[in-house]
Amino acid sequence: MDRPELGVLLSQLLREVIRREEEILARAGLQMWDYVVLAALTDGDAPTQSQLAARTRRDKTRLIGNLDHLEDRRLVTRSPDPADRRNRVVAMTSSGRAVWQRCHEQITAMEKELLRPLDRADRAAFERALVRLTAVDARTPGKGRL
Amino acid sequence: MDRPELGVLLSQLLREVIRREEEILARAGLQMWDYVVLAALTDGDAPTQSQLAARTRRDKTRLIGNLDHLEDRRLVTRSPDPADRRNRVVAMTSSGRAVWQRCHEQITAMEKELLRPLDRADRAAFERALVRLTAVDARTPGKGRL
DNA sequence: TATTGTTATACTCTATAACTATA
DNA sequence: TATAGTTATAGAGTATAACAATA
Numbered sequence: 001m002d003r004p005e006l007g008v009l010l011s012q013l014l015r016e017v018i019r020r021e022e023e024i025l026a027r028a029g030l031q032m033w034d035y036v037v038l039a040a041l042t043d044g045d046a047p048t049q050s051q052l053a054a055r056t057r058r059d060k061t062r063l064i065g066n067l068d069h070l071e072d073r074r075l076v077t078r079s080p081d082p083a084d085r086r087n088r089v090v091a092m093t094s095s096g097r098a099v100w101q102r103c104h105e106q107i108t109a110m111e112k113e114l115l116r117p118l119d120r121a122d123r124a125a126f127e128r129a130l131v132r133l134t135a136v137d138a139r140t141p142g143k144g145r146l
Numbered sequence: 147m148d149r150p151e152l153g154v155l156l157s158q159l160l161r162e163v164i165r166r167e168e169e170i171l172a173r174a175g176l177q178m179w180d181y182v183v184l185a186a187l188t189d190g191d192a193p194t195q196s197q198l199a200a201r202t203r204r205d206k207t208r209l210i211g212n213l214d215h216l217e218d219r220r221l222v223t224r225s226p227d228p229a230d231r232r233n234r235v236v237a238m239t240s241s242g243r244a245v246w247q248r249c250h251e252q253i254t255a256m257e258k259e260l261l262r263p264l265d266r267a268d269r270a271a272f273e274r275a276l277v278r279l280t281a282v283d284a285r286t287p288g289k290g291r292l
Numbered sequence: 293t294a295t296t297g298t299t300a301t302a303c304t305c306t307a308t309a310a311c312t313a314t315a
Numbered sequence: 316t317a318t319a320g321t322t323a324t325a326g327a328g329t330a331t332a333a334c335a336a337t338a
Contacts, residue, residue, distance in 0.1 A: 005185075005250075006257050007163050009276040014156040021153055039151075049320065062306070064321065078320095086314045086319045104151075111152050118275050125271030129264050130155040195297065208329070210298065224297095232296040232337050 017114065024106045028099055029073065033058070037066045038075060038092070038100045045091040047081070052090050075099055163260065170252045174245055175219065179204070183212045184221060184238070184246045191237040193227070198236050221245055 003009070018032065025035050036056055046052035049067065053060040067090065070076040075096030081087040092100070115123050149155070164178065171181050182202050192198035195213065199206040213236065216222040221242030227233040238246070261269050 003273055003277050004280075005253055006260070006276075007160070007167055007253075009280050010156060010160040010163060012280045013276065014153070014160055017153050017156060050318090059307075060320075061308090061322085080314095084315070084319090088320070107151055107153075114152070114279070117278055122271045122275050122278075125268045126275035127149055129268050129272035130152075130159065131149050132263055132268075133260070134150075134155050134158045196295090205330075206297075207299090207331090230296085230338070234297070 017111075020110050020114065021107060024110060025103060028103050030099070030103065031066075031069070033062075034066050034069055035100070035103060037063065038070060038096060039104070041076060041090065041092040042097070042100060045089055047089055048087045049078075049090060070096065163257075166256050166260065167253055170256060171249060174249050176245070176249065177212075177215070179208075180212050180215055181246070181249060183209065184216060184242060185250070187222060187236065187238040188243070188246060191235055193235055194233045195224075195236060216242070 021035075022032060025032060030038070037052065037058075040046070040052060040056045046055065049063060050060050053063045056063070067076065067078060071078055074093055077091050077093060078088040079091070081089050115126070118126060167181075168178060171178060176184070183198065183204075186192070186198060186202045192201065195209060196206050199209045202209070213222065213224060217224055220239055223237050223239060224234040225237070227235050261272070264272060
């Protein structure tokens with residue numbers, strides 16, 4: 001059975017996911033990449049901005065605007081590391097965590113709604129497949145638009 | 147069971163698909179969007195460029211560069227419609243079809259390789275799910291970077 | 293006047309290269 | 316000298332508006 005190419009299917013689906021996600025994030029005053037950066041801090045503080053850039057697969061220079069925005073809104077802090085004052089430790093504030101959590105919950109609900117057309121088995125298989133496929137190979141560095 | 151958000155998984159996977167696809171297309175001297183436009187013509191000629199733009203969900207002005215490129219390489223033709231000479235009928239040449247076919251085969255092989263980590267049932271479910279999910283809602287018009 | 297295809301302009305996003313402050 | 320973070324410059328990609336040809 002012939003199906004459209006993966007590139008077509010995936011870009012179409014991702015576009016829709018982004019559209020719905022931006023709607024949610026806009027209500028919280030966040031842009032997509034703000035949220036990505038914020039989300040990367042739920043695992044724990046970033047010892048340096050470069051490290052955070054690598055974690056989010058973004059260029060360190062592109063990260064700065066997001067951090068400025070998040071810091072202005074008191075969702076994260078940048079504090080010089082006393083041990084090496086060139087480094088800035090990036091940490092989530094409690095307010096930042098609250099904003100992230102609210103967004104994350106809404107996104108989870110959005111995803112559930114999006115996947116509703118699938119029956120339970122297919123949905124499980126779909127999610128399992130996605131996780132499996134993205135675990136395959138070493139991630140490429142932080143360039144590009146995705 | 148918690149999994150990463152769909153946006154993360156899909157963008158990661160799409161990035162990898164694009165990376166591999168660009169490698170294939172580069173060998174044929176095609177850019178990604180050239181290929182998308184070319185592929186859209188396998189279903190049949192486009193009566194107007196606007197119609198082709200809609201078909202590929204691209205802006206009509208962004209289409210022009212691709213058509214210039216494809217026409218230079220004699221992969222498509224643009225001919226004024228005698229019935230309404232404002233319109234240009236866009237058609238694939240036989241050479242264009244051959245180039246497309248070769249790329250398409252390589253891409254199909256690439257996809258098979260990419261999906262190899264999945265067992266047969268999951269792979270089928272994954273493809274079925276993708277097709278189902280992209281059929282859900284009316285496609286958004288031709289703006290944006292995806 | 294309206295429409296198709298094209299060109300021109302402005303704007304956004306990304307990549308690269310300076311620059312600063314620490315070490 | 317080298318590194319983390321920042322700022323500045325240039326380039327690519329996209330959106331919008333103007334334009335020429337045809338209806």
